[in-house]
Amino acid sequence: MKCRDICFAIVFVSGILGSALLAKSVYLPAKAVLAQMLIKLSYYRSDGDVHYPPWPWADTYPIARLSFEDTELFVLEGTNLRNLAFGPTRVDVTFELNSSGTKVVVGHRDTHFAALETLDIGNKVTLQTSKADERTFVVEDIAIVDRIDAQLPIDQRSDALYLVTCYPFNSIVADPHLRYVVKARRLVNEALSVN
Numbered sequence: 001m002k003c004r005d006i007c008f009a010i011v012f013v014s015g016i017l018g019s020a021l022l023a024k025s026v027y028l029p030a031k032a033v034l035a036q037m038l039i040k041l042s043y044y045r046s047d048g049d050v051h052y053p054p055w056p057w058a059d060t061y062p063i064a065r066l067s068f069e070d071t072e073l074f075v076l077e078g079t080n081l082r083n084l085a086f087g088p089t090r091v092d093v094t095f096e097l098n099s100s101g102t103k104v105v106v107g108h109r110d111t112h113f114a115a116l117e118t119l120d121i122g123n124k125v126t127l128q129t130s131k132a133d134e135r136t137f138v139v140e141d142i143a144i145v146d147r148i149d150a151q152l153p154i155d156q157r158s159d160a161l162y163l164v165t166c167y168p169f170n171s172i173v174a175d176p177h178l179r180y181v182v183k184a185r186r187l188v189n190e191a192l193s194v195n
Contacts, residue, residue, distance in 0.1 A: 124138055
């Protein structure tokens with residue numbers, strides 16, 4: 001084999017490997033964005049207690065619209081790893097989204113909940129559970145908690161919304177033990193709120 005042929009083979013194999021790595025790094029974010037588009041269509045198609053899955057084989061459906069700053073997300077029913085790949089999900093043990101009480105929504109730090117890093121105390125978060133039921137919350141606390149050494153600081157007696165994701169945001173560790181917890185309390189009278 002000539003040196004030129006060896007160099008060509010090395011460049012060719014490097015190109016194939018580089019393309020595969022690039023495709024893999026783009027796949028999850030692209031899947032998350034496309035899924036949220038389909039979930040959004042499904043959310044607005046739903047009416048009251050009638051829910052539609054975002055794609056024919058989905059075993060979940062959107063139950064709420066979550067918005068803050070320049071971010072709009074659609075919350076899925078059923079907390080499992082499969083559903084978390086497509087969007088944030090409601091933790092099943094919390095109160096119903098359209099009633100008073102604690103609400104916990106979890107999401108991935110590198111896709112849907114990456115925007116939590118920009119939230120500050122005093123920012124507003126809106127949770128809309130139907131076309132008529134929209135609730136506004138204001139961020140009052142942000143905590144970083146070790147899930148191994150301590151429980152998440154969730155008060156089941158409050159009328160609050162908790163947004164939870166892994167931490168740190170830009171880590172390459174697949175399942176870190178730290179959690180980023182945003183607590184937002186419900187505004188009962190928006191006219192009295194301070195932004």
